[in-house]
Amino acid sequence: MTTNKDFAEIFEEFAQILDLKGDIRFKIVAYENAAQAINDSPRQVVDIYKEGGVKALEKIHGVGGGIASKIEEYIKTGKMKELVELKKDFPEIELEIMKIPSVGPKTARKIYQEFKIKKFSEVEPKLKKDGLKFFHPKTLENILDGIRIMKSFSGRMLLVDAKVYVDELIEYLELDKNAINITAVGSYRRNKETVGDIDLVASSADSEATIEHFAKFNEFKDIIVKGDNKSTALHKSGFTVDILILSAEEFGSLLQHFTGSKEHNVALRTHAQLRGMSVSEHGIKILKTGKTQMFETEEGVYGQLGLKYIDPDLREDRGEIDAALHDKLPKLINLKDIKGDLHAHSKWSDGTATIEEMVASAEKLGYEYIAISDHTVSLGIARGLDEKRFLERRAEIEKVQKKFPKIKILDSCEVNIKPDGSLDLPDELMASFDIVTASVHWSLKQSREDMTNRLISAIENPNIDIVGHPTGRIINEREGYDADWDQVFKACVKNNVALEINAYPNRLDLTDNLVFEARKYGVKFAICTDSHSVEQLNNMCFGVSVARRGWCEKKDILNTQSFDKFAN
């Protein structure tokens, strides 16, 4: 079956080819928006089409008549005629060339045609040999730089890794006495699960001097752009760093602009236009008078537009502007609301710390409880426990509990959901635990139908409280498995089972967009670290970020409550 991801990729490709063709920008953007909308839809467009036809598809915001009928065509015939025709004139290789930073459609076409490129690997050697025949030396240098950037950095870094680079950069920039308000913005500030490049903003008494100072950072390999108040550098680790400096009087607008997301800013500026205002990083212009008002804070910017302040985590154009207009924004959960961790491993299975060490660390974090949830028998690689060893472990938990009267140790396990949906511990044993998490650990490539049934079978088992890392994805390593989330969410609500928001930095699973969708159904979540060491207990903040991006309030999260409260 064609999944939403497949359709999103098709329309993304459509947009790229239209870009090469030189079609009007708004049409290209329309295709890109449709791809995004389809990707974010919790329901499969195939199902939507089967139920309500083209009209139902058009209800997806960003999908209109044209794109809906293309989806219909693809479902019926397995192809889109227009795309097939376009591909004849714009081969794959040209799209690949366009992915080079600083190369857009015009340059891509020129490279492809002038050098008669057949494989992407030919681009760099051919440009080096004869590039000067067709390009200005400076332009050629930019393209070759782009290829270097592309080679040295594939994909996006984890939020946890970005944090290390950001801290280093800010520490260095603070050495410049002219600079104030140094802040990391972009997807980093929005707490997105991965960060593509690092964006910084600042104010300065002497912005040229600050740009000079920025450009001298010894972790930079190259300076790509250097203007009076804006610069882009290539970091040794392969990603780029942007900085933009404006006066403190306009810092609120600068912060707002550079935090994004792009989609949020487009929506915000459209909102402003309808009210006779124009928003830029410098301020808000009243169109009638032509006067621009500046703002030192973001609150001022949103306030001028008649909006409540919108947290950066929410700025993804998911309805936050409308919510801010009607004072309906969620009161987002914070790290300090978390009362305990419901998923942690010990040496009994594949953890590196003893139960006592884990409990002592959890107590230091101020938690009321911690669940020790070791793996179960059939996960051999993780030394999963059978019934006998779980009972031995229970005796140890009781012993440790006496030493730590202030924190409740929850006797727990992470039971395996087998491919047929059954669990690998007997029901009576599971019933004796304080809390049980069920997770999928193998056979990840099942069909969507099988995986959906597998998850729902586990959810319907009365001993299950939480489904662990529900999609199984590992960021930058593997895709999550496919399931009919609509059905899974309904089953969770019906059976009072929570979905885990796994805070492990390369899992962050459930993903933020699925959290956002699940919350609409009334699903509850448990934010858990899945710690395998004492240090990893500190990863809770990353799970909280996912919850915030999914619009979660304190009441949506089990472990913002005391154990007695949610256990009953």
Added chain:
DNA sequence: GCCGTTTTCGGCCCGACTGTTTTCAGTCG
């Protein structure tokens, strides 16, 4: 191609930097 406090046409966010542009195109965020 999408969409509607400008609702079936006419607009679609806004600005900075680079190159060779002396008024603008290409690319980016």
